[in-house]
Amino acid sequence: MRLMIIGPQGAGKGTQAMRICSELGVPHIATGDLFRDNISRGSELGKLAQTYMDAGKLVPDDVTQQMVADRLRHGDAEAGYLFDGFPRNIGQAQWLESLLEELRTPIERVVELTAPDEVLVQRMLTRGRADDTVEAIRLRLEIYHAETQPLVAFYGDKVLPVDGVGTVDEVHDRVFAELGLTPPARDAVSSGTPVTEDA
Numbered sequence: 643m644r645l646m647i648i649g650p651q652g653a654g655k656g657t658q659a660m661r662i663c664s665e666l667g668v669p670h671i672a673t674g675d676l677f678r679d680n681i682s683r684g685s686e687l688g689k690l691a692q693t694y695m696d697a698g699k700l701v702p703d704d705v706t707q708q709m710v711a712d713r714l715r716h717g718d719a720e721a722g723y724l725f726d727g728f729p730r731n732i733g734q735a736q737w738l739e740s741l742l743e744e745l746r747t748p749i750e751r752v753v754e755l756t757a758p759d760e761v762l763v764q765r766m767l768t769r770g771r772a773d774d775t776v777e778a779i780r781l782r783l784e785i786y787h788a789e790t791q792p793l794v795a796f797y798g799d800k801v802l803p804v805d806g807v808g809t810v811d812e813v814h815d816r817v818f819a820e821l822g823l824t825p826p827a828r829d830a831v832s833s834g835t836p837v838t839e840d841a
């Protein structure tokens with residue numbers, strides 16, 4: 643299955659993405675993680691990306707797209723994947739559409755996680771990541787509403803809106819129901835895990 647998950651930071655996107663990927667057995671292609679990996683390896687790409695990330699700004703499209711194109715060349719993406727954090731704007735989405743059209747592998751479903759801004763700010767402040775200053779959080783939310791949310795109209799009827807407020811398991815079950823999949827059986831102890839972080 644070729645999937646995409648979109649939603650503001652703090653909506654539990656990273657957590658849900660990792661679970662979807664492990665349960666469906668598809669790779670998790672998260673541009674934020676790819677940038678952080680480059681930063682920790684001290685690569686040129688990482689050095690460039692870090693200046694934008696620290697300021698809460700988007701890394702330029704050409705840099706991001708090149709990194710995604712390289713990632714898609716790994717054989718593991720043939721069985722499907724879940725994009726997380728990409729595309730972040732209409733320009734990236736148009737670039738991706740033409741690439742996937744060439745490969746004849748269109749995106750099948752777009753999961754849109756939603757939550758009110760005040761819930762998001764609180765969640766982000768508790769995850770304690772280095773780029774989570776109040777200013778950077780607010781800027782990223784503004785950028786999300788202005789640049790990323792228009793993707794909902796762009797992807798039209800491929801979009802499955804899911805309420806992101808609730809426990810990790812509750813939200814996960816909503817996502818699976820929207821995708822027409824059966825959620826995994828689980829014991830009662832783990833079902834109350836609150837959402838406390840995001841990636």
Ligand code: AMP
Nearest residue numbers: 673674695699700701706727728730841
């Ligand atoms: P994330 O892990 O998705 O929260 O991303 C962390 C940071 O990486 C963002 O604030 C951006 O600076 C950068 N980033 C991640 N994905 C993209 C993208 N698709 N386009 C541009 N910048 C991105």
